[in-house]
Amino acid sequence: MKRISDEVRSGHFLVSDGAWGTFLHKKGLKSVECPESWNITRPEDVMDIASSYILAGADMIETNSFGGNRYKLKRYGYDDKTREINEAAAQISRKAAGDEKHVLGSVGPTGIILMMGETSAEELYEIFREQAMALEKGGADAIIIETMSDLEEAVIAVKAAKENTRCEVICTMTFEKTVNGEYKTMMGISPSEIPLKLKLAGADIIGSNCGNGTKAMIEITKELRSVTTEIPIMIQGNAGMPKYLNGQTVFQETPEDTASYVPDLIKAGANIIGGCCGTTPEHIKKIAEKVHNLNK
Amino acid sequence: MTELLERIAHCIEFGKINKASSYPPDMKGQDGADECTKAALDQGVPANDILQKGLVPGMQKVGIKFRENKIFVPQVLMSAKAMSTAMVHLKPFFQSGEVIRKGKFVIGTVAGDLHDIGKNLVSMMVEGAGWEVIDLGVDVSVDRFIKAVEENPMCVVGLSAMLTTTMVNMGTIVSSIKAKYPNQKVIIGGAPLNKDFCSEIGADFYSPDPQGAIEYIDNLV
16 A cells, blocks of 8 residues: 555645444434444444545545544553553454555543643653554554644653554644734644644654634634755644534534535645534535545 | 732732742843742732732733733733732631622633643632632533522633533523522633623623733623
8 A cells, every 4th residue: 555645745736534422322322322333333334434534535534533542441441451552443444445545543642631640741652663563564654643732742652652663654733813812732732833843753754634614714723834855744624613503413514515615625735635623524525525536 | 918919919910929039031140939928918008909909900901012012921920820829818808708809700611621721720810800710620510500699699600611522601691590599690701702792692791901800890790
């Protein structure tokens, strides 16, 4: 299989997948349940999500392992199953993806703030190493470290994945618009601060996910591109901001809305486009139609 | 005396915990909230003044700067750490009744939700505003909120949620509390929330930032 970054460098634009968390909840995951436990207890449902994104035209799909680090699993009492859960996550997505499409092992933040002294950099590295290695073993050909807000944690995660697996490493961070109109992560990091540091840590692809909707991603992409011309950029935005309607939370961007931002995202410098919270296979299908058209 | 209180406020505002702390870099080697609070008590400054004229104004500046996106989570956490270091020295005076706090604030992340960063930020800042905070933790059930209201009459309740799937649980909690205690004030906060959601579920107030919540509850007193 060609590496994702090589495909991008040969001039191709690629499509990644959409939401997993909101999809799992639609399938009946309770809010108190550990989403990653479904890799073992309900693999068919997880497989169904993975397959639906492949069918929608994604060139790569993620794994159901966003909260699969030992720290987060511990909250549900699953920490002793960390390896098993991550391996299963990658196996399921690999089965759905076949040999042609990429499997990106999803790694989310630990929820622990390094500067508060609750953990050490060494311990964090160990946590990410364990997860990345299990995902590779299960069949992932890339590791995606995503929804990061702390650059220090992101750098540690990238290093842990790069130094201990043969996977390509992707890292995407989450920015929100401040009252001053700039984009910053929760920890105060600007898009322009991340490309160099993540690249130096070993990231092959960088970008942004989650946040305030796909439209906001155009500006974020521009800022990322303003400091790096070479590294591939991946963008996975939310389907807008969630609204509460008749007892349910609804994401506002329709598949057509999301897909309508594709040309501007590409123009701003994005190479890989997918979705985050609230996006569905239908969103990915519409995005894929636009993105793949560019490769013809 | 005023100078010492101003220094305490300054330490809180800029997150200077103690002399040994290397943060912030431009205050390296200087006394922090720890030393200044101890010195103030040694000099006979009333503990209540240390809270009201030192910690509270310092933390208020933090709250305002955070709301204006001039500082971010890391700076707030350092300030909160400085504040809790100072609070340790004031603890005996809370128990003796020499320090009077504005009221009690019960806070928790709602059932099904394990996120605690936002809840902790609000909790620390409300405490820094001079309130006694009762933190119920994460994944807090309706029953536990009701029990806390029972045990702490006249408290204000704060609910936190991070997920679109758990924010819906807030509605149940608000209506259950209000059914039993119609006058109980309940305020809400969290990434996916907004004002419309607040009025739809019948909560009293929504704030997108901790400072807004503090201003609202301060006005209730």
